[in-house]
Amino acid sequence: MFLLFLLFVVIAVITAVGLCGYGARTLADRRAQRTGTPGSLRGLAALAGAGALVMYAWGLLAVTGAVMTAEDGGTDSSPPRSCRTAGWWERAQQGVEIVDYTVTYVPLAFVCETSDGGSYDNGDVPGYVNPGVLVLALTAAGCAIGAGYVSELRARAELRKGEAG
Numbered sequence: 001m002f003l004l005f006l007l008f009v010v011i012a013v014i015t016a017v018g019l020c021g022y023g024a025r026t027l028a029d030r031r032a033q034r035t036g037t038p039g040s041l042r043g044l045a046a047l048a049g050a051g052a053l054v055m056y057a058w059g060l061l062a063v064t065g066a067v068m069t070a071e072d073g074g075t076d077s078s079p080p081r082s083c084r085t086a087g088w089w090e091r092a093q094q095g096v097e098i099v100d101y102t103v104t105y106v107p108l109a110f111v112c113e114t115s116d117g118g119s120y121d122n123g124d125v126p127g128y129v130n131p132g133v134l135v136l137a138l139t140a141a142g143c144a145i146g147a148g149y150v151s152e153l154r155a156r157a158e159l160r161k162g163e164a165g
Contacts, residue, residue: 001103002071005064012057019050038154041147045140052136059108059129066110066124070101083112085122108133 023046030039070080079088079098088098097115104111107130113119 002064002068005060005067009057009060009064012053012060016050016053016057019046019053023047023050036150038147038151041143041150045143045147048136048140048143052133052140055129055132055136056108059125059133062125062129063103063108063110066122067103070110080112082110082122082124085112085120 023043026039026043026046030036030043066082070082072081079092080101083098083101091114092098095115096118098112099115100113102111102113102119103109108125109121109130110124111119112122
């Protein structure tokens with residue numbers, strides 16, 4: 001599982017670099033050729049998408065570290081060290097043991113499961129990652145949709161102008 005997480009991180013970073021290049025080139029072309037609003041929106045969508053991917057990769061690295069620590073076998077491996085948050089020893093003395101862990105991808109989290117059926121996030125993923133990914137992804141989607149809408153309006157205006165003239 002650890003290697004799969006690292007593969008996802010590498011893919012996200014490579015895609016983000018490509019999106020940054022596309023976004024920067026689109027914004028530069030927009031200034032040189034005066035393509036207007038659709039070009040700007042496409043460039044901003046690419047840059048926001050790259051930012052979302054980089055934030056997600058950052059959170060995935062934090063989850064990867066927690067999984068590595070949890071899967072590290074040995075004498076001191078139960079309960080998983082990643083799940084030993086503040087107060088775990090007191091809960092264990094009350095009979096609530098840590099029995100397993102899961103990884104959620106959306107929202108990104110490392111979740112520890114307890115013997116009483118409960119679960120809790122261990123806090124390894126920084127608190128700003130999931131909201132940041134959401135905001136940047138929505139910004140990218142909004143800009144991409146806006147660019148398509150503006151392009152469609154311009155194409156229809158050109159068609160009407162061609163039919164009238």
